[in-house]
Amino acid sequence: MQAKRVVFPHRLLPALLVAPQLAVTAVFFLWPAAEALWQSTLREDAFGLKSTFVGLANFRDLFADPDYLVVIGTTLVFSFAVAGLSLALGLAAAALADRARKGALLYQTLFVWPYAVAPAVAGVIFLYLFEPSLGPLARAVGPAWNHKLIGWQALSMVVMAASWKQVAYDFLFFLAALQSIPRSLMEAAEIDAAGPFRRFFTVSLPLIAPTGFFLLVVNLIYAFFETFGVIHATTLGGPGLSTTTMVFRVFRDGFIDQRLGASAAESVVLLLVVAALTVVQFRFVERKVHY
Amino acid sequence: MPPRANLRAIALHAALILGAAALAVPIWLAFVAATRASADFVAGDVGWLPGPHGFANFWTVLAAGDSADGLPPAWPMLLTTLVVALLIALGKIAVSLPAAFAVTYFRFPFRSLAFWTIFLTLMLPVEVRIVPTFQVVADLGLLNSWAGLSLPLIASATATFLFRQTFMSVPDELTEAARIDAAGPLRFFFDVLLPLSRTNVAALFVILFIYGWNQYLWPLMVTTEPRFYTIVVGIQRLALAADEGTAVWHYVMATAILALVPPVAVVVGMRKLFVRGLVETEK
Amino acid sequence: MAGVTLRGVKKRYPGGFEAIKGIDLDVPDGDLCVFVGPSGCGKSTLLRIVAGLETASEGTVAIGGRDVGALGPAERDVAMVFQNYALYPHMSVFDNMAYGLRNRGAARPEIEARVAEAAAMLDLSALLARKPRELSGGQRQRVAMGRAIVRKPALFLFDEPLSNLDAKLRARMRVEIRALQRRLGTTAIHVTHDQLEAMTMADTLVVLNAGRVEQVGKPADVYARPANRFVAGFLGSPEMNFLDGEAGPDGRIDFGALGSLSAGAGARAPVSRKVVAGIRPENLAPAEGDGPDRLSLTVDFVEELGAARLVYASREGRRVVVHTAAHGGWAPGAPLALTAAAGDVRLFDPQGGAALG
Ligand SMILES: Nc1ncnc2c1ncn2[C@@H]1O[C@H](COP(=O)(O)OP(=O)(O)OP(=O)(O)O)[C@@H](O)[C@H]1O
Numbered sequence: 037m038q039a040k041r042v043v044f045p046h047r048l049l050p051a052l053l054v055a056p057q058l059a060v061t062a063v064f065f066l067w068p069a070a071e072a073l074w075q076s077t078l079r080e081d082a083f084g085l086k087s088t089f090v091g092l093a094n095f096r097d098l099f100a101d102p103d104y105l106v107v108i109g110t111t112l113v114f115s116f117a118v119a120g121l122s123l124a125l126g127l128a129a130a131a132l133a134d135r136a137r138k139g140a141l142l143y144q145t146l147f148v149w150p151y152a153v154a155p156a157v158a159g160v161i162f163l164y165l166f167e168p169s170l171g172p173l174a175r176a177v178g179p180a181w182n183h184k185l186i187g188w189q190a191l192s193m194v195v196m197a198a199s200w201k202q203v204a205y206d207f208l209f210f211l212a213a214l215q216s217i218p219r220s221l222m223e224a225a226e227i228d229a230a231g232p233f234r235r236f237f238t239v240s241l242p243l244i245a246p247t248g249f250f251l252l253v254v255n256l257i258y259a260f261f262e263t264f265g266v267i268h269a270t271t272l273g274g275p276g277l278s279t280t281t282m283v284f285r286v287f288r289d290g291f292i293d294q295r296l297g298a299s300a301a302e303s304v305v306l307l308l309v310v311a312a313l314t315v316v317q318f319r320f321v322e323r324k325v326h327y
Numbered sequence: 328m329p330p331r332a333n334l335r336a337i338a339l340h341a342a343l344i345l346g347a348a349a350l351a352v353p354i355w356l357a358f359v360a361a362t363r364a365s366a367d368f369v370a371g372d373v374g375w376l377p378g379p380h381g382f383a384n385f386w387t388v389l390a391a392g393d394s395a396d397g398l399p400p401a402w403p404m405l406l407t408t409l410v411v412a413l414l415i416a417l418g419k420i421a422v423s424l425p426a427a428f429a430v431t432y433f434r435f436p437f438r439s440l441a442f443w444t445i446f447l448t449l450m451l452p453v454e455v456r457i458v459p460t461f462q463v464v465a466d467l468g469l470l471n472s473w474a475g476l477s478l479p480l481i482a483s484a485t486a487t488f489l490f491r492q493t494f495m496s497v498p499d500e501l502t503e504a505a506r507i508d509a510a511g512p513l514r515f516f517f518d519v520l521l522p523l524s525r526t527n528v529a530a531l532f533v534i535l536f537i538y539g540w541n542q543y544l545w546p547l548m549v550t551t552e553p554r555f556y557t558i559v560v561g562i563q564r565l566a567l568a569a570d571e572g573t574a575v576w577h578y579v580m581a582t583a584i585l586a587l588v589p590p591v592a593v594v595v596g597m598r599k600l601f602v603r604g605l606v607e608t609e610k
Numbered sequence: 611m612a613g614v615t616l617r618g619v620k621k622r623y624p625g626g627f628e629a630i631k632g633i634d635l636d637v638p639d640g641d642l643c644v645f646v647g648p649s650g651c652g653k654s655t656l657l658r659i660v661a662g663l664e665t666a667s668e669g670t671v672a673i674g675g676r677d678v679g680a681l682g683p684a685e686r687d688v689a690m691v692f693q694n695y696a697l698y699p700h701m702s703v704f705d706n707m708a709y710g711l712r713n714r715g716a717a718r719p720e721i722e723a724r725v726a727e728a729a730a731m732l733d734l735s736a737l738l739a740r741k742p743r744e745l746s747g748g749q750r751q752r753v754a755m756g757r758a759i760v761r762k763p764a765l766f767l768f769d770e771p772l773s774n775l776d777a778k779l780r781a782r783m784r785v786e787i788r789a790l791q792r793r794l795g796t797t798a799i800h801v802t803h804d805q806l807e808a809m810t811m812a813d814t815l816v817v818l819n820a821g822r823v824e825q826v827g828k829p830a831d832v833y834a835r836p837a838n839r840f841v842a843g844f845l846g847s848p849e850m851n852f853l854d855g856e857a858g859p860d861g862r863i864d865f866g867a868l869g870s871l872s873a874g875a876g877a878r879a880p881v882s883r884k885v886v887a888g889i890r891p892e893n894l895a896p897a898e899g900d901g902p903d904r905l906s907l908t909v910d911f912v913e914e915l916g917a918a919r920l921v922y923a924s925r926e927g928r929r930v931v932v933h934t935a936a937h938g939g940w941a942p943g944a945p946l947a948l949t950a951a952a953g954d955v956r957l958f959d960p961q962g963g964a965a966l967g
């Protein structure tokens with residue numbers, strides 16, 4: 037990690053300047069993270085009075101629990117569905133807006149505002165839209181719609197609510213990437229007699245592939261973590277386990293069922309997931325810098 | 328323009344407007360619901376066009392409340408949300424500007440350690456450490472407090488990284504000129520660095536304000552007293568009631584509109600800053 | 611007012627690279643001293659050591675007789691003009707010039723008087739309210755100068771301040787800076803890699819190469835009597851012609867098939883020895899008659915400069931350039947005989963390149 041070539045010679049001052057950040061980091065990040073690690077090796081007795089060290093037993097139990105495996109599956113389906121849907125729609129809209137010479141800024145506004153809507157609020161709105169036999173979209177589908185009973189419908193609903201917001205984000209980045217392609221490159225392709233679709237698939241798309249990959253990672257992180265609000269405000273993980281994601285399960289085990297050891301072990305698993313995703317993201321960003 | 332190109336342009340804009348409209352449908356329907364009366368929901372007859380009860384509903388939700396349906400007025404929650412969003416945005420900026428300044432413009436013992444410690448926080452979203460963080464905050468006696476609401480969200484390092492990047496792009500010669508002009512580090516920070524980073528600070532403020540306004544899980548955990556309820560949390564309590572069969576969807580949707588109008592207004596009003604902030608944080 | 615003294619100055623960068631390899635130098639009070647040398651030779655590094663922006667790894671720096679090794683750049687009473695000017699982009703021209711005075715606690719009326727004075731001197735009075743981005747390149751350059759002179763420092767440090775200007779403006783600013791420095795009488799160190807700028811501006815010329823001083827002296831002296839082959843080649847454009855030859859006891863240099871030239875008394879050696887002869891392009895002329903001092907070549911091509919022309923000629927792969935005002939009607943392929951006065955033939959040791967005689 038490099039500093040400036042030109043630096044100030046002081047020593048005490050910088051320590052004072054980083055102190056607040058380090059203090060909050062230590063108290064609200066490092067300590068809880070260490071706590072999670074420690075607790076993932078403990079198990080409480082039935083009355084929550086005593087806890088004993090059980091080593092990796094919580095993790096063994098976790099992966100032996102068929103419910104948890106279902107939760108992992110749900111999380112993967114949910115996350116990739118959200119990422120795929122918002123990437124596809126965001127890219128389509130961005131490709132169109134990039135070609136519209138006039139009004140690009142207007143379209144930027146028209147597509148980007150959903151980003152500002154809280155996931156929980158988006159969830160509540162979709163909950164209304166799909167309220168069986170009452171919500172306008174549920175009525176449009178007909179009596180076959182009942183997400184309160186039918187798992188895949190509940191999952192589709194939360195996927196839609198979560199993607200709706202993320203489309204805006206992907207649109208913005210794809211548009212920025214498309215607009216940063218030098219005009220001369222597209223003109224060269226035009227002179228080479230490539231039609232607009234051919235140009236898009238053979239020139240634009242390869243050039244913005246890095247952005248697409250970066251967005252995939254960001255979308256996955258979003259779907260894994262920030263969508264808690266969508267699920268908590270709508271289905272509460274149900275019906276059954278059909279919309280219980282890993283984060284939701286941490287919450288349920290930790291706060292509702294008070295299974296602290298299990299919840300901590302699940303936190304540690306999530307921590308590894310996010311660490312892996314962050315490393316992928318940074319390695320990729322670094323590569324991009326070297327180009 | 329030749330007619331063919333003309334036709335193509337029209338099709339393009341039509342597709343874009345259609346897409347934008349589709350994106351707005353959920354909010355439109357929520358708005359329609361917010362203008363209907365309770366009876367419309369019971370009759371299952373809400374439709375796609377607004378009804379005549381908009382003003383009454385918004386007034387009830389915002390100011391009057393409705394004790395029959397257990398609905399508190401929303402304005403205190405809006406106020407709480409505003410305070411939380413400002414605390415988080417300003418707090419984060421206040422903590423990360425000096426930290427970024429320190430790791431960029433000084434060499435001091437354990438600088439790398441400090442940097443990597445801060446870096447680590449990027450890997451620990453609040454959702455991952457939620458249970459132990461809750462315990463820590465409880466142990467510190469910060470449940471139901473402004474500090475408890477905001478501090479754990481202030482700590483993350485994204486802002487520090489953004490500012491570091493901004494500072495790295497400030498030419499070294501400016502620092503040298505300032506040193507020759509007898510400016511010490513703090514004077515340089517306030518007279519040169521901060522004015523030069525103004526737009527970046529503003530852009531980040533917009534992003535962080537929205538981030539703070541939309542917080543959900545954490546406020547849900549640490550607040551049990553109604554005076555600390557944020558609107559985003561309050562709406563979920565309301566929705567659960569509506570879902571259970573009480574026909575208050577018009578109130579729920581009115582609250583939802585109230586909850587989303589401020590951040591959307593910020594994004595639309597400061598689109599340029601917002602886009603810049605967003606694209607740069609993620610670089 | 612202050613001279614600058616460097617003793618045994620060395621600089622090793624953190625990576626271990628030794629950018630300055632031991633420099634002793636005296637810049638007299640009131641002098642305009644120019645550091646010149648190829649890119650990467652350590653000019654900026656040395657200047658920044660004097661400014662206090664870098665610390666020397668070894669050796670001492672004194673300004674006005676005072677050892678400044680322990681002082682920061684603000685305490686050395688120096689002002690610097692940077693290559694990219696380093697104007698504060700968010701401050702007006704006035705504030706850019708006033709900033710250093712304010713930080714030193716000068717009173718407001720005094721600041722205003724001094725800025726007004728400097729602005730008048732540099733023709734900036736009408737621009738004081740503007741921001742740097744609203745100025746032309748030449749105006750920015752003058753603001754950077756103004757920021758330096760308002761402070762009335764003991765020493766000016768200029769790091770390639772003219773390199774971002776176009777050729778015409780550069781020529782004019784060269785003269786203006788020179789005149790300004792004379793008028794103020796302030797010692798100045800000016801860094802450039804442009805040998806023409808160095809020649810025209812310097813009282814004292816310091817030629818640097820690879821972290822060492824190659825030669826110090828008045829520009830004309832250094833040009834006429836370069837201490838070694840590097841200095842001889844670096845100053846002058848087109849570059850001096852270098853030809854391998856053999857010096858005999860009679861003071862003649864034999865260039866084999868090309869012919870021979872006499873090189874004056876200094877070239878006499880008791881026994882024949884190999885030398886490198888250096889002859890500047892303007893010192894070569896077409897040979898008249900058929901004296902013994904001549905080089906026989908073939909014209910390759912001619913570059914027309916208007917007032918003069920450059921004739922490129924060669925023989926057996928050995929090339930020379932002639933800068934001449936004569937119109938010879940030379941055509942490629944034509945034979946060309948050249949001669950040079952004995953005093954204009956400089957001799958260098960083929961090993962190491964030190965000047966001989
Ligand atoms: N911070 C540094 N760390 C390591 N090496 C450096 C550093 N700064 C400069 N150098 C090296 O020191 C040598 C001298 O650099 P300096 O900037 O003094 O050259 P210069 O003569 O000013 O060249 P130019 O005419 O291109 O400005 C160069 O080889 C350069 O690569």
Ligand SMILES: [Mg+2]
Pocket residue numbers: 653654655769
């Ligand atoms: Mg330099």
